[in-house]
Amino acid sequence: MAEFGLLGEHLSHSWSPQIHKALAGYDYDLFSIPPEQLGEFLQTTPCRGLNVTIPYKKAVIPYCVELSPAAKRLGSVNTMVKRENGWYGDNTDYAGFCAMAEPFPVQGSYALVLGSGGAGIMAARALQDLGAKQVDIVSRHGEVNYVNLNRDADIIVNATPVGMYPQNGQAPVDLREFPNCKGVIDLIYNPRRTKLILDAENLGIPSVSGLKMLVVQAQKAAEQFSKQKIEDSRAKTALRSLQLQMENIILIGMPGCGKTTVGKLLAKALNKDFLDADQVLEAQYGPIPAIFEAKGEEGFRVLETKTLEELGKRSGCVIATGGGAVTREENYSLVRQNGTIVRIVRPIDCLPTEGRPISQTTKLSALAARREPLYRAWADFTIENTGTPEAAVQAILEAIT
């Protein structure tokens, strides 16, 4: 058994083992412990260090012989280190949040923190410490709530689970109602870009997602576990490597431009799963030509959006989209939430049309004239697929790493 790990109740999806490995090299286990076994676990575990998550950040306090000033002040422990006389409890979420807030103009600002749970209270304290002029905690049933909150806020922090996997696509507030907003900090890290973050991007408001906090709180915990300073440069590398591992690569482009062939090879090179949106759709709803015949293009697009809604929630995949996926604006956020979007370009005279209902009924040049501007607008970058598929894969690898 590893000497370090994460203590929680239900921990099937956690990225902490990868993060700690990248930060300090040691193995890290997940301990899903039911509440009635918490005391026995803490008294008998051979672990030397633990991180603590929902629902035990308060419950572990009576098992600590000493608390750090941060843990005492916040009434919450996310890091436990075994000392000779017993457990020492600390809170490194605070440092993680401060690192996340650092690029934003907090000094003298008016901040709103959405959610009054442990993370919300911690974020509000940190914003006050960083010099915010006023911080309001917005709570559904509190004095400041979603009906009477002040819309003059400069900084908005999401410390609710709204928009978190699997409830992707929801936002706790409509950012268009906050004309002064200069920064959005979302503590959620799955999906990488929540609806709130995508809305901020759309409105040109600087934003950050919770992945940075997750890595920095782990860095500060790992320093205590390993008794070594972990340089910020190493934490930055760990963050980038986690982003690469978790992100989807979304392939867009004209029908027949090579999304499936290139996608399969790319998935192999990156050790990611490959998903072809058209194939996933056909497996669920039947052959595409038959869908076109029965429901028309509009009926097909509805099913395509449903398929992308599911695929876009996944992480760490290469996803080839159908050529017309870009024709529905709502599909953008579905694939963008966890993805880097790569446009593949191939000369029109090299595009096959067999088995592709739209390519057979529409002149390819007319289709390209309509769609290429959309592909360009969606793409994070474009690669030419004019040589071998391997060369196209190489071009993508160079662009994303």
Ligand code: NAP
């Ligand atoms: P929590 O104790 O469950 O509190 C969340 C608060 O959100 C609740 O107290 C509630 O506040 C509000 N809320 C819950 N459901 C809501 C809904 N449907 N609509 C509107 N508000 C709702 O959770 P927490 O520990 O404070 O964590 C909050 C968020 O931060 C979670 O998404 C968590 O994943 C994230 N987090 C991230 C990191 C990181 O490292 N990035 C670390 C810690 C936490 P009211 O009842 O007052 O409205």
